[in-house]
Amino acid sequence: MGKFVQRKTYYHISFERDYRSFFPVAVQAVDNGIEKPLPLSALKVGQRIRIRSNEIIPADAILLNGEARIDFSFVTGESAPVTKVWGEVVYAGGRQMGEAIELEVIKPVSQSYLTQLWNNEAFSRSQDNRMQTFNQKVSKYFSIVLLMIALGSLVFWLPVDVYRAFSAFTAVLIVACPCALALSTPFTMSAALSIFDRNFFYLKNTAVVEQLARINTIVLDKTGTITIGGENGVSNNAQLSSYEEQLIYSICSNSAHPLSIQICDYLQGADKLRVSNYREIAGKGITAWVDGHNVQVGSQSFLTGGVDIAKSTEVHLMINGRYAGYFSFANKYREGLEDIARLAADYKIYLLSGDQDRERKNLLPYFKGEGYMLFNQSPQQKLDFIKALQLAGKKVMMIGDGLNDSGALKQSDLGIAITDNVNNFSPGSDAILDGRSLRLLPAFLKFSKDSITIIHISFFISLCYNLLGLSYAVSGRLSPLIAAILMPLSTATIISFTSIATHLAAKKENYHEHYLFPDRVQRIACTCVFGRFFWAQRNGQHDDLYTPSVRILLDDEPTDKDKK
Incomplete structure (x- = not known):
């Protein structure tokens, strides 16, 4: 029975079991020329998908449109991009390095292949700087000590009474309960991962919980991490004709960078033109030929070779060698940045940004001083900064958007890729955080420490x-x-303690209550709410279909479509 429960527990927490059931990866499906997000689990053979620059190809497909330059380094180790022509098969796991391409899926998404991709050695950092878990430290001594006690009892009683000697030897082996060693960690981590999952924080494996608990230094990226944008925050400081707007829209639509997406939102409705020779340089900009015109979009230094002197975040434009102006962006900080700033009493918190220092004054209240904010950092400089902190004995957690920060995410003791777009798959991170849950980071850190404390207490109970x-x-x-009767009783005690204590710790951290419901309770709640819907419909109370109880199951104020 114990082995059966243990297998079921590991099945529940195993990231390798079913990638789609654990992390909501999606793709941009194309239907009659219109793009819409589609969950990976719903992707079928024959559907068209659109893959932008730096996005992973999720399924084997045929190239229908665009210039495919695929980086298969995550799979094969070969860093040189492979060029594909129209009609050629493109295999899952590659990353598109050029313009946006359209593909037609020819095989179902291979779950086992994506899982192997996530766990591929190419994604694994050197294990030298990984923190050893508490379970790993203790487990190697348990069997040795147990066998020594059993053999010592046998040797001690053998000259006195053979029957008593073998009874002592057998009883020691049976009564010594490894349940805390074998079960306390997986049961506690199972509950912890389930609670993190319901709050849109997806961990790669159970060891990440302990790594999260040991962190003492937090490094944050800026654009796309602590800031969010939208079309309302974009100011057009360029004199563009409608045709030139189409050129800018066409080149930006190929990029998954947050600023490019904001420009596309601002210019939505513009026609998309043919793009070729697309190239994106991380942290600088993009260049391509659009409908026969040379178009460049990026920082001022990237376009003109000069020095960026602007006082706000800007994306500059150049068409056929002529400077055409720029878009400026009013950054909006994510909800919860104030809560993260309050962690400065217990953690060292740094800002590591590739942008100019135009917002230094605005960000100063969130950090201890100017020395904790570094701007104009290249991807390599970010990685080197993480290394320097680690050499100083710090346990570093890096939070970035998973693009320009990929090297720093991989180098850090715990890398978290934050995203508002589930299309951006970031294999270089240990965890993926939905942008709306950044405000819960202090609670996540506290809860991870509580989870480790629960494991320690369970070990103490077992030790007694x-x-x-x-x-x-x-x-x-x-x-x-x-002895054989006492051992499973101890096992039941440990299982009950870890499961109950973990959920109580989660409630203490004041997470979203509807995410904390156990699955069975949530199913009952859903049944009650939708029963209310059907009752209202049957009795003609259509205006009362949206009841306050529905808010338990929804994150935001629903639209008319949601109500329908």
């Missing part, structure tokens, strides 16, 4: 049980049959 049982077993007066 083992000391009591072993002290009696070595005397030879404990029947092996009684």
Whole structure:
């Protein structure tokens, strides 16, 4: 029974079991020329998908449109992009490095292949700087000590009474309960991962919980991490004709960078033109030929070679060598940045940005001083900064958008890729955080520490049980049959304690209540709410279909479509 429960527990927490059921990866499906997000689990053979620059190809497909330059380094280790022509098969796992391309899926999404991709050695950092878990430290001593006690009891009683000697030997082996060692960690982590999952924080494996608990330094990226944008925050400081707007829209639509997406939102409705020779340089900009015109979009230094002197975030434009102006962006900070700033009492918090220092004054209240904010950082400089902190003995958590920060995410002790767009798959991170849950980061950190404390307490309970049982077993007066009854009772105690204590710790951290419901309770709640819907419909109370109880199951104020 214990082995069965343990297998079921590991099945529940195993990231390798079913990638789609754990992390909501989506793709941009194309239907009659209109793009819409589609969950990966709903992707079928024959559907068209659109893959932008730096996005992963999720399924084997045929190239229908665009210039495919695929980076298969995550799979094969070969860093040189492979060029594909129209009609050629493109295999899952590659990353598009050029313009946006359209593909037609020819095989269902291979779950096992994507899982292997996530766990591929190409994604694994050197294990030298990984933190050893508490379970790993203790487990290697348990069996050795147990066998020494059992053999010692046998040798001690053998000259006196052979029967008593073998009774003591057998009772020691049976009564010494490894349940805390075998079950406390997976049961506690199972509950913890389930709670993190319901709050849109997706961990790669259970070891990440302990790594999260040991972090003492937090490094934050700026654009796309602590800031969010939208078309309302875009100011057009360029004199563009409608045709030139089409050129800008066409080149930006190929990029998954947050600023490019904002420009596309601002210019939505513009026609898309043919793009070729697309190239995107991380942290600088993009260049391509659009409908026969040379178009460049990016920082001022990237376009003109000069120095960026602007006082706000800007994306500059150049068409056929002529400077055409720029878009400026009013950054909006994510909800919860103030809560993260309050962590400065217990953590060292740094800002590591590739942007200019135009917002230094605005960000100063969130950090201890100017020395904690670094701007104009290249991807390599970000990685080197993480290394320097680690050499100083810090346990570093890096939070970035998973694009320009990929090297720093991989180098850090714990890398978290934050995203508002589930299309951006970031294999270089240990965890993926939905942007709306950044405000819960302090609660996540506290809860991870509580989870480790629960494991330690369960080990203490088991230790007391083992000391009591072993002290009696070595005397030879404990029947092996009684020992066999006591062991599963201890197992049940540990399982009950870890499961209940973990959920109580989660409630103490004041997470979203509807995410904390156990699955069975949530199913009952859903049944009650939708029963209310059907009752209202049957009785003609259509205006009362949206009841306050529905808000338990929804994150935001619903639209008319949601109500329908």
